[in-house]
Amino acid sequence: MERYDYLVVGASHAGLEAVRAIRAHDATGSIAMLNRDPVLPYSPTVLPYVVSGRSKEDRVALRDHPWFESLQTAYLERTQVSAVDAAKAVVRCADGKEIGYGKLLLATGAKPIIPPVSGLDGVPYHVLRTLDDALALRNAMGTAKHAVVLGAGLVGMHAAENLAKGKCQVTVVEMRDQVLPGYFDAEAAAMISAAFTGNGVEMLTKHRVTSVAKQGQQCVVKLENGEQRIADLLLVATGVTPEVDFLKGALDIERGIIVDEFMRTRVANVWAAGDVVQTRSFFGDGTPAGGILPDAVEQGRTAGMDMAGDPGVTPYPGGIPLNTYNFFGNRALSVGRDLPANAGTEWEVLRRNSAASASEPARYLKIVLRDNCLQGIFGVNVLFDPGIMWELILRRTNLSELRQQLLDHPQDTARAVMSGIWR
Amino acid sequence: MSAINTIAFKPALCDGCGECMTACSTVKSVNGSAAQSRIQIIADPLKGSWELALCRQCGDPRCVADCPAAALSKEANGGLISWDAEKCVNCLLCTAGCVYAGIAFSADEGRVVKCDQCGGDPQCVKACPTQALTYLTSASIYNRWGDLEDLFVPGLGGCQGCNTEIVMRHTLRRVGSNTVLATPPGCIPGMGSVGYNGMAGTKVPVFHPLLTNTASMLTGIRRQFKRKGRNVTAMALAGDGGAGDVGFQSLSGAAERGEEILFVCVDNEGYMNTGAQRSGSTPYGAWTATTPLGTEAHGKVQDSKNMPLLMMWHRCAYVATASTAFMEDLYEKLEKALAASDHGFAYLHIYSPCTSGWRFPSGNNIEVARKAVETNFAILWEYQPDQGLRLSRPIDKPLPVVEYLKLLGKFKHLDAAQIQHIENHVAEQTKLFSELAGIGKGVERLAAAAPLSAGHERSSVSERLTR
Amino acid sequence: MSAVLKPKNKVLVCDGNEAAAWGVVLSRPDMVAGYPITPQSSLVEYLAQFIADGVLDAEMVEAEGEHSVLSVLQGAALAGGRTYTASCGQGLAFMFEPYFRTPNLRLPIVMSIVTRDGISPQCVWGGQQDAMTVREVGWIQMFCETVQEVLDTTVMAYKIAENHSVMLPVNVNHDGNYLSNGIVRIELPDQDEVDQYLGDKDVNWHVALDPQRPMAVDPLTGGSAGTGPALFTRYRQGQCEGMQNSLGVIVEAHKEWAQRFGRSFAPLIEEYRLEDADYAIITIGSMAGAGKDVVDAARNRGERVGLIKIKTMRPFPIDAMAAALNKVRAVGVVDRSVCFGWNSGPVFQETLAAMYYARERIPCLSMIGGLAGADLTEVHFERAVRETAKLLAGPCPRQPIWLNAQD
Numbered sequence A: 001m002e003r004y005d006y007l008v009v010g011a012s013h014a015g016l017e018a019v020r021a022i023r024a025h026d027a028t029g030s031i032a033m034l035n036r037d038p039v040l041p042y043s044p045t046v047l048p049y050v051v052s053g054r055s056k057e058d059r060v061a062l063r064d065h066p067w068f069e070s071l072q073t074a075y076l077e078r079t080q081v082s083a084v085d086a087a088k089a090v091v092r093c094a095d096g097k098e099i100g101y102g103k104l105l106l107a108t109g110a111k112p113i114i115p116p117v118s119g120l121d122g123v124p125y126h127v128l129r130t131l132d133d134a135l136a137l138r139n140a141m142g143t144a145k146h147a148v149v150l151g152a153g154l155v156g157m158h159a160a161e162n163l164a165k166g167k168c169q170v171t172v173v174e175m176r177d178q179v180l181p182g183y184f185d186a187e188a189a190a191m192i193s194a195a196f197t198g199n200g201v202e203m204l205t206k207h208r209v210t211s212v213a214k215q216g217q218q219c220v221v222k223l224e225n226g227e228q229r230i231a232d233l234l235l236v237a238t239g240v241t242p243e244v245d246f247l248k249g250a251l252d253i254e255r256g257i258i259v260d261e262f263m264r265t266r267v268a269n270v271w272a273a274g275d276v277v278q279t280r281s282f283f284g285d286g287t288p289a290g291g292i293l294p295d296a297v298e299q300g301r302t303a304g305m306d307m308a309g310d311p312g313v314t315p316y317p318g319g320i321p322l323n324t325y326n327f328f329g330n331r332a333l334s335v336g337r338d339l340p341a342n343a344g345t346e347w348e349v350l351r352r353n354s355a356a357s358a359s360e361p362a363r364y365l366k367i368v369l370r371d372n373c374l375q376g377i378f379g380v381n382v383l384f385d386p387g388i389m390w391e392l393i394l395r396r397t398n399l400s401e402l403r404q405q406l407l408d409h410p411q412d413t414a415r416a417v418m419s420g421i422w423r
Numbered sequence B: 001m002s003a004i005n006t007i008a009f010k011p012a013l014c015d016g017c018g019e020c021m022t023a024c025s026t027v028k029s030v031n032g033s034a035a036q037s038r039i040q041i042i043a044d045p046l047k048g049s050w051e052l053a054l055c056r057q058c059g060d061p062r063c064v065a066d067c068p069a070a071a072l073s074k075e076a077n078g079g080l081i082s083w084d085a086e087k088c089v090n091c092l093l094c095t096a097g098c099v100y101a102g103i104a105f106s107a108d109e110g111r112v113v114k115c116d117q118c119g120g121d122p123q124c125v126k127a128c129p130t131q132a133l134t135y136l137t138s139a140s141i142y143n144r145w146g147d148l149e150d151l152f153v154p155g156l157g158g159c160q161g162c163n164t165e166i167v168m169r170h171t172l173r174r175v176g177s178n179t180v181l182a183t184p185p186g187c188i189p190g191m192g193s194v195g196y197n198g199m200a201g202t203k204v205p206v207f208h209p210l211l212t213n214t215a216s217m218l219t220g221i222r223r224q225f226k227r228k229g230r231n232v233t234a235m236a237l238a239g240d241g242g243a244g245d246v247g248f249q250s251l252s253g254a255a256e257r258g259e260e261i262l263f264v265c266v267d268n269e270g271y272m273n274t275g276a277q278r279s280g281s282t283p284y285g286a287w288t289a290t291t292p293l294g295t296e297a298h299g300k301v302q303d304s305k306n307m308p309l310l311m312m313w314h315r316c317a318y319v320a321t322a323s324t325a326f327m328e329d330l331y332e333k334l335e336k337a338l339a340a341s342d343h344g345f346a347y348l349h350i351y352s353p354c355t356s357g358w359r360f361p362s363g364n365n366i367e368v369a370r371k372a373v374e375t376n377f378a379i380l381w382e383y384q385p386d387q388g389l390r391l392s393r394p395i396d397k398p399l400p401v402v403e404y405l406k407l408l409g410k411f412k413h414l415d416a417a418q419i420q421h422i423e424n425h426v427a428e429q430t431k432l433f434s435e436l437a438g439i440g441k442g443v444e445r446l447a448a449a450a451p452l453s454a455g456h457e458r459s460s461v462s463e464r465l466t467r
Numbered sequence C: 001m002s003a004v005l006k007p008k009n010k011v012l013v014c015d016g017n018e019a020a021a022w023g024v025v026l027s028r029p030d031m032v033a034g035y036p037i038t039p040q041s042s043l044v045e046y047l048a049q050f051i052a053d054g055v056l057d058a059e060m061v062e063a064e065g066e067h068s069v070l071s072v073l074q075g076a077a078l079a080g081g082r083t084y085t086a087s088c089g090q091g092l093a094f095m096f097e098p099y100f101r102t103p104n105l106r107l108p109i110v111m112s113i114v115t116r117d118g119i120s121p122q123c124v125w126g127g128q129q130d131a132m133t134v135r136e137v138g139w140i141q142m143f144c145e146t147v148q149e150v151l152d153t154t155v156m157a158y159k160i161a162e163n164h165s166v167m168l169p170v171n172v173n174h175d176g177n178y179l180s181n182g183i184v185r186i187e188l189p190d191q192d193e194v195d196q197y198l199g200d201k202d203v204n205w206h207v208a209l210d211p212q213r214p215m216a217v218d219p220l221t222g223g224s225a226g227t228g229p230a231l232f233t234r235y236r237q238g239q240c241e242g243m244q245n246s247l248g249v250i251v252e253a254h255k256e257w258a259q260r261f262g263r264s265f266a267p268l269i270e271e272y273r274l275e276d277a278d279y280a281i282i283t284i285g286s287m288a289g290a291g292k293d294v295v296d297a298a299r300n301r302g303e304r305v306g307l308i309k310i311k312t313m314r315p316f317p318i319d320a321m322a323a324a325l326n327k328v329r330a331v332g333v334v335d336r337s338v339c340f341g342w343n344s345g346p347v348f349q350e351t352l353a354a355m356y357y358a359r360e361r362i363p364c365l366s367m368i369g370g371l372a373g374a375d376l377t378e379v380h381f382e383r384a385v386r387e388t389a390k391l392l393a394g395p396c397p398r399q400p401i402w403l404n405a406q407d
């Protein structure tokens, strides 16, 4: 039986970073990375750009074979894990092969949620998580005249923009009262939504789809309010759920695999990282956590270092939401959390905005502080360095005397503070 | 894994003039606006200090890990983080990974921009008038020599923070295994490099010569191998006492004969292995076990003799001084010395602060070495017969000598007159070396005008006289 | 001495220094190092000239002093080279630091000592004080009687030194002035024959400084830690064994020499007309010639006197000396140097020590002559014979007789 000291299941951001971290500490242990897909690793995040044609599907590989060779790591593509037997320390693959491990990392990511909409299983619809999904969607876009997108998350919004630019009549249906819920505050969301509307996209927030039905080559999408839309193309983008079916209860799973701050599962010698885990929030509240690329990287690094016994490992601090979002030539950035509903006096919100003019786009900036420490920052067409803001939140840096400067010049002020801290 | 050259920033020297940003945007940005400079100098609004935003070309770059489009990669060769315009999808996730603002969106260019070090010739550094920015290329040492095998055993028994051990390990790993190594009695074999009780301390053939005959034994070794058609490096790692005092005769003889030897003198300014006694290399005023302090005595009463200069007057194939605080320079000189030892005598004099004998905390080792150089107490130079003497770094703006003296316990007792004496001596040496370097330039001009004939012509005296 | 002159042998008229130089040429060393000192200087000059003329293919190192001369050769030997040098007197004194170490490194270096007296008073003349002073350091020491023996012994020295059971340096000593400058006719052995006699060089099989065989030469030993002093003690023991082994090797080397070249020399101790002798004089080096003439004359007068000559001084051939002493009832020792603490000569002292292993303790007289180039002529040896003869009847004086005190 094949056996590796380190076995990494899943070949994306979390898994790749874990391999790098393992090899950085353990020069000799054997490593293998498994991917169910028949290609080199790619990122789900790049798929909207494959759909739009910005990225060529043959140029999206995150790492090449020489990279794996230089890290003495076996890259086993077309190898889908179908079960984990922790008692025997083996994984079973779809083709029946067993692979033994010393230490196992599950980094299998997530898969689209398919909402319980009646009739959905009877119509052709698209999702976007894999390269195959992207190619199918890109194909369908070429001929679609009418499209309906279920869900105004990043996946849905990206697709809607692509479709709109392809001269397609698009309707976005979102259950909640704003677009990009959980990613952006209501004001930024409104600006984003307005840009879509301005570009001819129909934005239906606070709307629910009750059923879908086939109608010739098309489908009819019925809404709760009785209206309906006809679609050549239906995209389901109502969120993701961890890719854990193959575990069949072998691990403790709630909203994802349960891990501690070193990404250890409750089973010996098994770690998990990335979209597949249930990520604790840095803020310790209900702020959504995980499901984003930088978190997958952080968790992958933490897991890899811990697996290799690297003494430099530090506990994973918990997830902080972070988004960089481009739409119709605008840039929206968000880091951290918004003001909670029941905020006390220790909370403070700084805000500025300016309307669009002939030469200038609309700008918006909101800074949320608690006890003079940064909690969140949201901007549209106002530049700052999200990486630095993330670090300032993590470090709970006191910014009391810099509040005004931060609002006026968020980029320079945060850079100066960070540069001073490094020294 | 390769290391990367660094643009280093000393905030204390920065006056915020912005020349670096102008220089960068001139060569890099589409419209010359300083806002697009890849280096940004920012005023700290509270402290009034100048701060830096610049790509650090990290070893484990998060921008690369965070890029979903494979547009960023760390170059295997040289270690720069490069950006591929064709692959970039402008998602800005890289900027979420960076805490140095090393990669950021440029509104003018509509894409992320980052420093590429101008292909090894960073314009910002050139433009900086205060030396707040410097281009540290020492990483190239690591890239070139990082994988070379350390040919000494681990766990040599040197004192904590021993500088000499640094010198030993660095020099031998570069010189390599086709070497016979002589380590005359002193700290170098004393810490176990030859070995104990029948076990070796080095992976190359190694021996204790006498304190007095290092260069002579190496003469025999080198010549015997050469006679047999083998090019074996004959190398000495010797202390200053063995080289310059009791061993000087054999050293001088071998140098005069032009023996093909790589002689590294590790100068810790005294007999440190035997308990810190004075040598000819001990500086004026220094406490040693044989120049003690008392009612009638206040340390050494003579200046040190300048060994490397004496070696220069032997017209060796190569002579240089070096310091572990300037490793890049040291490696460059080692390289040249090694090459020179193939056809003549090469003498490399390395200043080696001694934590025990000079009485300073072991963590200060490199700082002491650096201050010695920055105050002109130890001047770095090199000599080649056809090029004369060249200074390795400017000596016209030294730090005050006391900046060096105050670091060392062996100078703690100095009174004003003694300090004055040392200052005068350093000034005198500085002047001397400036002059010697001036002569060197003359030689260079001369050589350029009429290149010295190479090779061994065998024309008779009369032939030459009639030419 | 036999006079079988093989047709291909060359005949030379030369002094002892040139003879030594020819011995070196025939031995094909890789490296020669030298530094001038009277009365050795012409020896290294000859070698430099031989190398310049292509007669000898060797590296020549004109070092800046005797200390370096021997150090250079140590390096060359550790790198596998056959090596040679010559020195004497103050040069040997200055060389002492590496000299002292050479046998301890078991390096088979050959070095001529063109013996010279030690200063002060200042003098540049012959005398064996230099060689005798360093006799305890571990070199094999052989003293030659004639110019021919100088040449032949120089070659034999390599055979002895490089014998695997020996591996020790050899001093081939010849008297300053008498042998170094006295010109006689000698025969030059055939090179091919010498090549066969010496065989292949195998100098550093046991200890080497060679990247192809990396080893640490001389790591620190002894002390209370690690192996303790035992390693050092075993090492010294081995060195002493090598020294003792050399006695047999020296005998064999001389025997083979005689077979190949038709010239034989007593390898350790020469017994001259000792068979029916009542007493004998003991000599060392070139003085034996005059001594033998005087013994012959005395024999002609009917006196039963013989002569014992020491060739090998280190290792001291105790058994051979004891056997020679067994043949006589009294001996007089003529030394060419002084043993200060014994108020006598060193050969006298060695004779007394060897006598412990003889059948009985016989009267033994110390005579000292030939210091600082002083002549030891027949007159002096006649006195030596006379004084020794007195021991058969009278008391044995405790004071040495200074043979040149009135010259």
Ligand SMILES: Cc1cc2nc3c(=O)[nH]c(=O)nc-3n(C[C@H](O)[C@H](O)[C@H](O)COP(=O)(O)OP(=O)(O)OC[C@H]3O[C@@H](n4cnc5c(N)ncnc54)[C@H](O)[C@@H]3O)c2cc1C
Pocket: A009, A010, A011, A012, A013, A014, A015, A034, A035, A036, A037, A041, A043, A044, A045, A046, A047, A048, A079, A080, A081, A082, A107, A108, A109, A110, A128, A129, A154, A155, A243, A246, A273, A274, A275, A276, A291, A292, A293, A294, A296, A322, A323, A324, B091, B093
């Ligand atoms: C369209 C889209 C846009 C996105 N945009 C953004 C964005 O703008 N910003 C952001 O921060 N995040 C974004 N994300 C989310 C981001 O891509 C994920 O958070 C990130 O990819 C998670 O990485 P991961 O390594 O945990 O898992 P994934 O990237 O999901 O990778 C899982 C890997 O596991 C493999 N795998 C799964 N099951 C098995 C099995 N049984 N056996 C073997 N291999 C298996 C898969 O083939 C894949 O290689 C986006 C996601 C999508 C789908």
